[in-house]
Amino acid sequence: MQVSTTRKIVILGTGGTIAGQGSAHGGGVGYQPGQIDVAQLLQPIVEHCLPERFVFEAEQVAQLDSKDMDITTWQQLAQACSKWLDQADVAGVVITHGTDTLEETAWFLQCVLQPVKPVVMTCAMRPATALSADGPANLRDAVICAADGVAGVWVTVAGEVHGAQWLRKVHPYRVHAFSSGAQGPAAWVEEGRVRWLQRAPATVVLPEFASVVWERDAKQWPWVELVTSTAAARPAAVDALVAAGVQGLVVAGTGNGSIHQALQQALQRATAQGVMVWRTTRCEQGQIVLADGEQDAAVTPLSPVKARISLMLALLQN
Structure with missing residues (x-):
């Protein structure tokens, strides 16, 4: 047959x-x-x-x-x-x-x-x-x-x-x-x-959580927002998001991930209140380069919008 x-x-x-x-x-x-x-x-x-x-x-x-x-x-x-x-x-x-x-x-x-x-x-x-x-x-x-x-x-x-x-x-x-x-x-x-030229896509090291993704009601997903560091940045935006209940923030820093000092202070307050904060760069190419021996768990190589997705999924596990 x-x-x-x-x-x-x-x-x-x-x-x-x-x-x-x-x-x-x-x-x-x-x-x-x-x-x-x-x-x-x-x-x-x-x-x-x-x-x-x-x-x-x-x-x-x-x-x-x-x-x-x-x-x-x-x-x-x-x-x-x-x-x-x-x-x-x-x-x-x-x-x-x-x-x-x-x-x-x-x-x-x-x-x-x-x-x-x-x-x-x-x-x-x-x-x-x-x-x-x-x-x-x-x-x-x-x-x-x-x-x-x-x-x-x-x-x-x-x-x-x-x-x-x-x-x-x-x-x-x-x-x-x-x-x-x-x-x-x-x-x-x-x-x-x-x-x-490249046959291997990115491998994302995450626990098995398909059932969480399928079953968790969309309204119950973690609230994560983007914040961009700019000249004359005002910390009130971060404070307002924290007061409204945001659970995660992705900061698109200038250049090599630098953040305006006023904004940085607000982000520190957010972290102290349990908000997860990740940092990336607003530059369209490249990623943050840390000094030799420097480690920063908050730094991600992803673009701001993709970092937001990954942070949502990470918080979904908690």
């Missing part, structure tokens, strides 16, 4: 610009995101550029503008990924997502799933109705990347593949809007093939 070698790639939709619709003139702004079902986005791609050994299944997890991403949707998305990844015939998962919070969702999924199969996110800077729509090519590349079988959470955009840890949105309009800074892309998708 011949055994079928057909495997499945699952495409999960969450909305975003890639599913957006605009006016008839085909512009790249002034559109409504999250209007087209993921199955409809997938349809024109399946027939032309995908390996014959795969079948495809689409599931609409959410339909929103990613600027409005929330914990409940993160939970639903992570659960959907886990459900499909646990199936032996599923080779990988592709997720369509808005660009605004893509880097945050990618890092969240890398932390909570740490998948042994590929989870590939993709997006678009132009709506599906734009004359210069970039979504179809990005989705095609994401499926090709998922079929390539490299484990981890990846993001395909503008012909590049990025790891979840370093990816940042660096431009509000251009199609080539994402960068991994000095780290650079992990791979490129070229003529239907993936050319890898």
